[in-house]
Amino acid sequence: MKRSSPLVWLCAAAAAVLSAVSLWNPGGVYTDYIASLERGTPTIAAVFAAAQDGVYPWTPFTASEPVPQSPVYRPLNESVTDEEMRASIGESEPFAAPETPAPVPADFAAPEEPAEEAAEEPADEFVTVDESWFDDALFIGDSHTEGLCDYGILPNATYYYKRGVDVWSIMKKNVVGGKMTIPEALAQNRFGKIYIMLGINEIACGTTESFAGQYAAVVAQIRELQPDALIYIQAIFHTSQRKSDNSVFKNEVINERNEAISHIADGEHVFFIDCNAVFDDENGALTSSYTGDGVHVMAPYYPLWRDYLLQFGRSAVPAAKQEEPEPEPKPAVREIVKPGTASDGDARFLVPLRDVPTVAAR
């Protein structure tokens, strides 16, 4: 029987060609990919990694967007005038569902309170809302957002998630139904509020500065596409103590990066909220009994995340001016003091404290 097979020779030839291509590196398309390979890995891997991004030898070389070396905290409110800012708040309201109990937008002079007062009366900034708040809400993120979608009991919201995405890939990959990118989807749909949860996948990539810079760029791009939406940057979730101690997913890094992305918030259109308090143990790590893999909370804990978000509804009318006969219990608010940053009492640092509901009883 004929037993010869050209497979090994063809594979060897293909490997030689691919190696040659990667070393020839036409127009420098592979430079970045080769640099990011683990030491000793064949440069063939760079050819494939590039192909995954749609980069081929014949792809015209465009200098890749430089990874920001210093924080690019784009203070969004500096780039828009007061008029635009007001207009954008006003326009954001019609997207809220009709049954939203939030008061009808009225007087826009109110938000112009001095920052100091906002700190004293933080309830002016956030109100507790009910679930219809999420009728026009969009959640963007990684597998954390997937968990919220599957187990958060929030069927009325929209979710654009993909496992493994990070701030560098979130706007490029086909995250929406596997067919569309987020910029494409945002050009077609309108949302009243957009919640972002990113940062765990790239925890070992880049620096805090480059991460926060890219995060700010993502927020800016979303803002551009959905100028009327409120944007909520959600703090990266902590990992369990064991995971934090034994992997790259270290809570110190997470805290550092959370601090950095909190600066992207402007307290007007972009807010930073930190849900870690709900899931953390006394050491500031994800409570081990809440998690199966040290990174994600298990299914029954996702509604706690939703409940937490419900406290951050926003009303155009300061709550103090409302005549609510029986106001809902407002969450206690603490100010996260970050040296040199929070002294202005900016709303972005206000984080309601909430008794962690005990789920163990279930």
Next chain:
Amino acid sequence: MSFSDLRFIFFFLPPFVLLHGIAPSRLRNTLLLVGSLGVYAFGAGLEAAAMLFALTLLNYLFARWMPEGDVVLRRAYLALGLLLDLGALFFLKYFNPVLAALGSALRRDYPLLRVAMPLGVSFYVFQMAAYLIDVCRGDTEAETNFIDFGAFVAAFPQLTMGPILRYGDLRGALKERKPGREDVEQGFMLFALGLSFKVLLADQLAYLWVVLERIGFDYISTPLAWLGAVGYSLQLYFDFYGYSLMATGLGRMLALPVARNFDEPYLARSVSEFYRRWHMTLGAWFRDYLYIPLGGSRHGTARTLLSLAVVWLLTGLWHGPTLNYLVWGGVLFVFIALEKLLLRRAFGRLRVLPHLYLLFVIVQTWVIFRIEDLPRLAAYFRRLYPFFGNADAINYGDFYKYLSSYWWLFAVGIFLCLPWPRRRYESSRGSALVWVPLFALFWLSVYFLSTGSGSAFLYFRF
């Protein structure tokens, strides 16, 4: 270094196979020994390589020192050698876990030893123990050339994950082999096939289990729990079978006959048959060196059952130091005993039922195998059998969600468990019908490995 490491595939393998092919016959084993120790040291560390070398040398010496005719002295050397091999295995694999378990049971904090289990120790220790026993029994002559023996133990195709080879089967090839063009071609085909089984099937299926752990075993729906059990059964098969195929293929490239380790196990009709077709070299080891010396099936039912119980509990322990492996071995023993006593007769000539029985049982035993923590294992079985316990926080759509993203992996996997894909492969090995798809699968695997969509890297994407 694992076979699915790109550095192994592209930087080590081609030059090594080439050198090995053109080297003079008497230098081949030196090359194999040095190259294998190098690869091992690279992946497992210098200390592990030094220990492997020391154990190999001592086993070689003990076998050589066994004098002809003096049974007592032969057995003394055997006992010494086994004590050394199994002692090292116990010390490295079980000492820390046992101490930790004891500590948690007694609420004490025992200081653990700062030793890490060397890669592949369970495999090569069994291989050397078999050699000593064979030499003591007179089944195999003691090897006088240390290089040849060292090349046998350390040969990289089988060092870290088996198959567990017998020296007697390889001696001929070790002494004289002429790897030719056909060996390289056919060996590489097997390697490419095994690589794609591992990377494209096993590693992809593995993510389903990651998801189940993430959701929490208490909170998966019953259909998803069964899907997960079947998925893990397929994952484990294609991981280990793929690895064994790669080993056989690499062996073939060096003209070394590496024994077959799998024989379409999921087509078996009983648990005992399953384990004659799954990890065959381990089953044969326990049969030849434990079950038969214990009396086998020749001394009545009670003695047979006792031997089986010992064999299966030790088989369980061989796989890992935690309690679930003992439970796993115990459950297998119970089913094998049941088959011996009752089922074999009851099944008789039934055609379908024995297959369904086997699959139903085996899939659940893999769940026991997979979950080391007993309370979590219990939680999983509560979901497999949801007659007790509460059922809140369960998303009943979860099954459809994961079935819709994994169905094709299940379909391909199940299809490949059937008999005729392999027959097809065997009958048309030289034809383009085989090598064209294999070419695509090989490069697709490399693509997956390059982009981090494969291998362990996968589990760190959230």
